Amino acid sequence: MCCVIQFSCYIGTPEFNVQYMLISGMVSSLDSMEEDNGAGHALSDFLLQLENYNPSIPDSVVAYYLNTSGFESQDPRLIRLIALASQKFLSDIANDALQHCKMRTSSQIAQSSKNQKGPKEKKYVMTMEDLVPALQEYGITAKKPHYFV
């Protein structure tokens, strides 16, 4: 694992303890999950696959937003990795919201007997009602304004 970082003045702070636990957790996971070859190795292998892969978000847009926070990289694979990670993050949230939506509509279908549309043809619309609880699980609190001025 290449991320052995020297925290010389960092030792003792609570953030250091958290990081230390994370790193040691990763190291222990290295020992335990031999078949995965560790997360770092897996990702470094994955990075080679990313050369021909194009995520949904264009490289230039992602690079722009990374540049606004000072992250400049000449390697497009790193940018694609970040784009892919963000995409996966969003899809996880969307999947959770879909679950909420399905739960709500399935309960409605069960209640209403006269339903012409089959459940498979049901169109799902993402609304704030589904999104807010999904985000809540990830620790993101989105509040809807009660009224519009």
Place this chain on the structure above:
Amino acid sequence: MAESVEKVESNSDARRRILNIAVSTVLLETGFEAADKMSLETLTEILQCFLTEVGNAARGYCELSGRVEPVLSDIVMALINMGINFHNIEQYAARPNRHVIQPPQQAPSPRTPAMLSAGSKAKLAPHIPFHLPPLPDPHAYIRTPTHKQPVTEYEAIREKAATQKRDIERALTKFLAKTSETHNLFNTEDNQVFPLIACKPTFPAYLPCLLPTDQVFDFDELEYHFQVANRTEDMPTDKKDQSDNEGENGGDNDNANNSQSENQDIPTALSPERSKAGG
């Protein structure tokens, strides 16, 4: 100021719209047919904040370890720090229904038209690095003399003055011969070959000798006075009638004086000359 602000906002709007499209793509892949405007905007905002946060954290880790260029492990640490699970990212990458968004077209930057440019800009000297801006127009810093040094030789100047004087005389005589009354040398009616400027004698010829005048100090000024004092073009009509008599005499005097000063070949009437000298 407002225009530049608008342009910046439109640039970020274009990228924001791309993020919107990306979020919509993800929702489509998940199985949603439509989305609420507010939820779409919320997810776009989340995506933008995610990218910024990962960039910030990764840069922090990179600089913390004394590097300038980020490496994979910096991104890994940043993702771990945010609590993002990336273990099955490979499976996500290999999902079947993938939509790829076209990267935004590079809008051509409006080049300021090269107006007011005179001449071609000189190339940079070899000791100047090429990445510096180009040199300005050559007329801005190179001194080019606009005229030759005037000739100050006495002989050349005398010759020039003499040539100029002769040309002026010739031109004026030709002009007067064409416009004013002419005498004929030959006994033909129509004379175009050798026109002579007619000499108009004043009547009576002895009058200037008899009339007393003040002493004349400057003959040029006298001539000028006659020319200006008897002008009737700009005066109203009633005053014109009053000065009619003076105008006739003055006009005769003018013609006589003009013909004398410019045409010295023709033997002029001597009486007006004498009146000038005696007056």
